[in-house]
Amino acid sequence: xxxxAPLFDVAVIGGGVxxxxxxxxxxxxxxxxxxxxxxxxxxxxxxxxxxxxxxxGFDAPANSLELAxxxxxxxxxxxxxxxxxxxxxxxxxxxxxxxxEELVKLPAIVEQAHANHVTxxxxxxxAELYAREPNLAPGALGAVLIPGEHVIDPWSAPLAxxxxxxxxGAIVRRSTEVQGGEREDDHWxxxxxxxxxxxxxxxxxxxxxxxxxxxxxxxxxxxxRPRKGQFVVFDKPARELVYSIVLPVPTARTKxxxxxxTAYGNLLIGxxxxxxxxxxxxxxxxDALERLIERARTLVPALANHTVNAVYAGLRxxxxxxxxxxxxxxxxxxxxxxGIRSTGxxxxxxxxxxxxxLYAQHFGALDWTAEPIxxxxxxxxxxxxxxxxEPDAGEIVCHCELVTRHEIEAALSGPLPAGDLGxxxxxxxxxxxxxxxxxxxxxxxxxxxxxxxxVPAAIEER
Amino acid sequence: xxTHDVLILGAGPAGLAAAVELxxxxxxxxxxxxxxxxxxxxxxxxxxxxxxxxxxxxxxxGPSYAKRLVQAAAGIDVRTGTTALSLEPGGHVHTVSPExxxxxxxxxxxxxxxxxxxxxxxxxxxxxRPWGVFTTGALQQLVxxxxxxxxxxxxxxxxELVAFSNLLTMRHAGIKPVxxxxxxxxxxxxxxxxWIARIAFxxxxxxxxxxxxxxxxxxxxxxxxxxxxxxxxLACDGVVFTGRFVPEAAIVKVSHIALDxxxxxxxxxxxxxxxxxxxxxxxxxxxxxxxxxxxxxxGRAVAHAIAASLHGALPAATRLIALEPQSPVRYVCPQRLxxxxxxxxxxxxxxxxxxxxxxxxxxxxxxxVVWNQERRFLPERRIDLPxxxxxxxxxxxxxxxxxxxxxx
Numbered sequence: 001x002x003x004x005a006p007l008f009d010v011a012v013i014g015g016g017v018x019x020x021x022x023x024x025x026x027x028x029x030x031x032x033x034x035x036x037x038x039x040x041x042x043x044x045x046x047x048x049x050x051x052x053x054x055x056x057g058f059d060a061p062a063n064s065l066e067l068a069x070x071x072x073x074x075x076x077x078x079x080x081x082x083x084x085x086x087x088x089x090x091x092x093x094x095x096x097x098x099x100x101e102e103l104v105k106l107p108a109i110v111e112q113a114h115a116n117h118v119t120x121x122x123x124x125x126x127a128e129l130y131a132r133e134p135n136l137a138p139g140a141l142g143a144v145l146i147p148g149e150h151v152i153d154p155w156s157a158p159l160a161x162x163x164x165x166x167x168x169g170a171i172v173r174r175s176t177e178v179q180g181g182e183r184e185d186d187h188w189x190x191x192x193x194x195x196x197x198x199x200x201x202x203x204x205x206x207x208x209x210x211x212x213x214x215x216x217x218x219x220x221x222x223x224x225r226p227r228k229g230q231f232v233v234f235d236k237p238a239r240e241l242v243y244s245i246v247l248p249v250p251t252a253r254t255k256x257x258x259x260x261x262t263a264y265g266n267l268l269i270g271x272x273x274x275x276x277x278x279x280x281x282x283x284x285x286x287d288a289l290e291r292l293i294e295r296a297r298t299l300v301p302a303l304a305n306h307t308v309n310a311v312y313a314g315l316r317x318x319x320x321x322x323x324x325x326x327x328x329x330x331x332x333x334x335x336x337x338x339g340i341r342s343t344g345x346x347x348x349x350x351x352x353x354x355x356x357x358l359y360a361q362h363f364g365a366l367d368w369t370a371e372p373i374x375x376x377x378x379x380x381x382x383x384x385x386x387x388x389x390e391p392d393a394g395e396i397v398c399h400c401e402l403v404t405r406h407e408i409e410a411a412l413s414g415p416l417p418a419g420d421l422g423x424x425x426x427x428x429x430x431x432x433x434x435x436x437x438x439x440x441x442x443x444x445x446x447x448x449x450x451x452x453x454x455v456p457a458a459i460e461e462r
Numbered sequence: 463x464x465t466h467d468v469l470i471l472g473a474g475p476a477g478l479a480a481a482v483e484l485x486x487x488x489x490x491x492x493x494x495x496x497x498x499x500x501x502x503x504x505x506x507x508x509x510x511x512x513x514x515x516x517x518x519x520x521x522x523x524g525p526s527y528a529k530r531l532v533q534a535a536a537g538i539d540v541r542t543g544t545t546a547l548s549l550e551p552g553g554h555v556h557t558v559s560p561e562x563x564x565x566x567x568x569x570x571x572x573x574x575x576x577x578x579x580x581x582x583x584x585x586x587x588x589x590x591r592p593w594g595v596f597t598t599g600a601l602q603q604l605v606x607x608x609x610x611x612x613x614x615x616x617x618x619x620x621x622e623l624v625a626f627s628n629l630l631t632m633r634h635a636g637i638k639p640v641x642x643x644x645x646x647x648x649x650x651x652x653x654x655x656x657w658i659a660r661i662a663f664x665x666x667x668x669x670x671x672x673x674x675x676x677x678x679x680x681x682x683x684x685x686x687x688x689x690x691x692x693x694x695x696l697a698c699d700g701v702v703f704t705g706r707f708v709p710e711a712a713i714v715k716v717s718h719i720a721l722d723x724x725x726x727x728x729x730x731x732x733x734x735x736x737x738x739x740x741x742x743x744x745x746x747x748x749x750x751x752x753x754x755x756x757x758x759x760x761g762r763a764v765a766h767a768i769a770a771s772l773h774g775a776l777p778a779a780t781r782l783i784a785l786e787p788q789s790p791v792r793y794v795c796p797q798r799l800x801x802x803x804x805x806x807x808x809x810x811x812x813x814x815x816x817x818x819x820x821x822x823x824x825x826x827x828x829x830x831v832v833w834n835q836e837r838r839f840l841p842e843r844r845i846d847l848p849x850x851x852x853x854x855x856x857x858x859x860x861x862x863x864x865x866x867x868x869x870x
Contacts, residue, residue, distance in 0.1 A: 237715045281590050281679050289586045305723065307708075308584045312591065391562050396545055399497050400712075402558075420680075421593060434712060436581035439498075441596070442507075442603030445610055454593045454680055456610045 008034045008171075009364070011190060011199035013178050013213050015039070016047035017158040017348045018340050019205035021073075024161040025352035026359065027168035029366030034199065035162070035170065036192060038177035038209075040453045041423030042162060043155055046207045046344065048422070049231065049282065049314025051271060052154040052262060053245060054088070055346040058113035058121050058146050059255070064323045065354075067116055070343055072350030077152070080349075083374040084160040086153060087263050087381030093149030093245040094129065096140050102249040103141045109249070110144055121146050135241045135302050149245050153263040154345055155426040156377045159416070161348070163375035166415045173197075174419050175453075178206075181216040188333065190216075201363050203335045203355065207317045208279040210325075210338035217334040222319040228282050229271025229342070230313045232292045235434050238267040238306040239382075246299065255342075257295055264401070264429060265382030266309060269296040271342075275318075282313035309434045316342045326351065328358040335359065378407060380429055397447070398440040400433020408444065412451050420453045467491040468768055469555060469568025471546050474503020475754045476745025477574035478531045479517075479761030480768070481538045487769040493566065494535070495544040495557060501535070502528025503576060505754055507602040510630040516755040525606070527754065549573075549717040553740045570740055570768045573714065573728065574761060577746035579624075580706035582676075587703075589675030594682030598624050598631075598704045605635040613700025617685045618642045618665075619673055622705035622842055623651040624751075629663045640698045641666040643673060643687060646818075650705075650842050676701060705842075707750030714747075724793030725749035731779060731798040732807035732851070733767035734760070739779050742768055748809070749795045752844065763808035770805065777804060783854065788863040790816040791823070794847070799860070803851040811847040813862055815839045821866040825849045827857040836867070 010026050012019045015037030023035045039045070054077060057070035081088055097103040106123055113121035122145055129143045130136065162172060173194060181190040181202065190197040206213035214220035239261055248256035254273040262268050269292050276282075289311050297303045319325060319339035324347075328335045335358055337351060344351075360366050379386060387393060388402045395405040411418050411427035418424035421431075421444075430444050431437035437444070449457045467489050470477045473496035484492050500506060505513055508524030515521055518530055532540070544559040553568045579597040594613050596604070604612045616637050618628050621644040632639050642659060644650065647669055659665045674686040674693060684695040709727040720729040720737035727748045734742045744764040745757035752760075770776040783799040794813045813823070818841060824834040825847055833849035847862065854860070 235712060237712060283590050283675065284586075284588060286586045286588045293586075308586070310583045311586065388558060389563065392560075393558065393562070394560050395499065395543060396497065396558070399545060402545070434584075435578050435710075436583055436597075438578045438581065438597050438599045439603075441600045442608040442610075445604055445612070446608045449608075449610075456612055 021348035041419030069350035085376035231270030472574035473501035476761035483765035616700030620704035
């Protein structure tokens with residue numbers, strides 16, 4: 001006879017940054033949790049492609065839930081990043097005005113930042129701007145400095161959250177798509193592609209599929225309207241051209257296109273903002289990429305001599321509402337976490353705190369007495385020591401990004417091994433450099449043979 | 463810290479040929495470093511025939527040729543698995559290997575870092591980004607080194623000579639070539655490449671066709687193309703982007719050594735000597751892209767210049783005449799002429815055009831025509847510029863310009 005299926009306290013649907021952070025928080029609180037992810041690996045949806053920033057919330061809507069979660073998430077990231085071995089590239093951000101119309105908007109940006117309790121935000125003159133950013137094109141009229149805006153590693157952070165959750169007893173089930181669910185007595189019975197899951201409480205962190213999952217509990221009160229952002233990554237020699245996150249003065253519709261360093265030592269420009277129907281694929285578009293490159297070279301003329309490494313596109317799970325859609329449904333034993341837009345990387349830890357509060361308020365006490373088990377993740381940030389710099393580095397497999405065989409093997413094993421090639425790339429950066437796998441894809445395929453869903457195994461000798 | 467006579471970066475045809483020639487010329491202390499685990503360079507994964515005639519008077523496959531190169535270098539200190547991290551003045555090269563980080567110093571340093579193809583990302587190709595998008599080099603290595611069949615039906619983008627090697631790689635791996643795509647009017651490889659494709663491989667060559675987008679979420683499902691204004695989708699599970707080679711010069715770009723925007727490689731004089739005269743270049747780091755035997759020959763020739771330099775017999779680079787390509791000349795290589803030029807050049811001057819054209823190509827010292835040639839020129843073909851380097855007077859630069867024929 002098969003053993004009875006375990007009854008979890010919580011099933012978190014969605015293995016993006018928000019789901020991982022919630023899983024961690026509730027597992028730290030002693031809840032028995034399972035995370036259900038439809039893809040072969042975590043971070044396969046909205047969390048796959050973003051601008052990798054840790055935001056202060058200086059420009060977030062005043063008194064919004066989004067702002068509160070961003071502020072809390074920002075603080076917690078700074079608290080836990082050292083024991084989890086997560087980077088912080090302290091770039092600061094600068095909003096630059098290029099015409100009179102933008103210039104007059106700057107004081108209001110400072111005012112809003114102060115109202116949002118980001119008190120170190122200030123106007124700077126062009127002399128200070130160009131002292132900070134000597135490679136910026138001439139012609140700027142003024143700027144706002146946001147010292148607390150920083151760059152982080154957008155994949156290592158959520159993976160670290162998931163690892164810590166696992167250390168605290170949580171379970172992660174990938175390639176597990178939730179197809180429906182029913183309330184039975186005092187628990188949910190979720191039908192998934194890998195069998196039934198029973199849990200007392202369900203948390204919908206399904207991101208781009210948030211409205212579809214929500215309809216299991218109730219007619220969804222929001223509609224996901226995927227918004228696509230395309231990005232261009234310049235090669236590492238361009239990194240030194242820009243020191244801060246250089247932002248435009250935002251418009252009513254979008255925060256606009258920014259230029260910033262990445263944690264991996266590249267220079268990034270993006271995103272575009274394009275509404276689309278499809279939730280499962282974010283295509284890149286030659287014309288949009290060319291416009292981004294042109295924009296980058298207008299902002300930083302020296303980029304004319306630099307080449308493009310990679311291009312990508314990400315989807316943000318926007319809704320018809322501006323603010324996050326987070327609420328507990330006590331009579332349904334359900335917590336909705338929807339519409340987490342581009343600020344999700346920053347706010348995830350804060351959202352998780354908020355969700356834990358909702359859980360404790362409606363569904364049961366959490367126990368914070370257990371000492372946290374820290375699960376440091378491998379460092380991929382260029383500004384901190386990398387594996388290849390250690391004495392026993394061994395074979396370097398990916399020459400562009402200096403990824404060692406040890407790192408690739410570690411990412412293919414352990415409690416949360418890479419599920420597909422994208423997952424392996426996000427864990428190690430292999431094949432993500434200027435050659436995009438010209439040199440190393442064969443060796444990666446050899447090391448990963450039979451362990452990733454999308455990489456073919458070796459064939460028999462003819 | 464020991465200082466070697468010559469430190470060579472890259473154990474492909476150029477680097478190994480230079481090492482062997484330096485030994486033959488009596489230079490004792492030569493060290494070659496190679497970041498791959500095996501020496502031999504790109505030919506290691508070119509599984510087809512066509513290598514070695516000039517060097518060994520044999521028709522060899524790429525891997526056999528690579529083995530021959532390595533055998534010929536027996537006795538030379540070749541350190542594989544050793545990556546160069548940065549180039550410093552004084553011939554100091556910072557490296558990392560399984561033994562850890564180190565600085566290796568050569569009285570002279572030869573950069574033979576080779577070339578690679580431009581991947582899909584830098585070509586800004588539209589569409590999704592699934593598994594199944596390769597370069598020729600990646601496909602060859604997946605097939606010949608990892609022994610995988612990375613896809614079953616593939617579209618080849620490009621018709622340079624290297625594009626046709628994919629047909630051989632695919633036959634070896636049992637991959638069906640769906641079509642070859644060329645935006646121009648003609649196949650770029652010299653004849654009879656296109657009819658070989660059609661007849662020997664029953665592969666369609668679609669000229670005047672461009673890639674619109676790649677389709678597929680997890681793996682490629684098709685390539686959308688546009689031909690004569692009409693769009694269609696070629697069903698396939700693989701796409702191979704071929705050619706558009708670029709010198710593998712990132713380490714040079716962040717160094718003190720000058721790079722040329724035209725070639726993408728270091729600026730060199732006719733001896734292969736860089737802006738830092740302790741550094742030399744040979745092979746496809748010079749410019750994209752020549753066959754293995756050319757890279758091999760350049761390695762040998764630059765070895766002579768390096769040996770002369772070690773003996774103080776190479777003329778100092780005191781007067782450098784810049785060769786200045788004018789549109790539509792894409793580049794000139796070498797970019798500098800060290801004058802006066804009493805020694806024969808290690809690297810003959812050559813140029814390439816941006817596009818196919820007919821007209822008169824000229825080398826000018828001021829208003830004086832030093833050399834000219836009137837004919838049809840094709841892109842991706844080497845154009846030799848055999849001008850007389852000995853009677854240039856006091857000119858500081860040489861323009862390389864082009865006048866299109868009136869009737870073309």
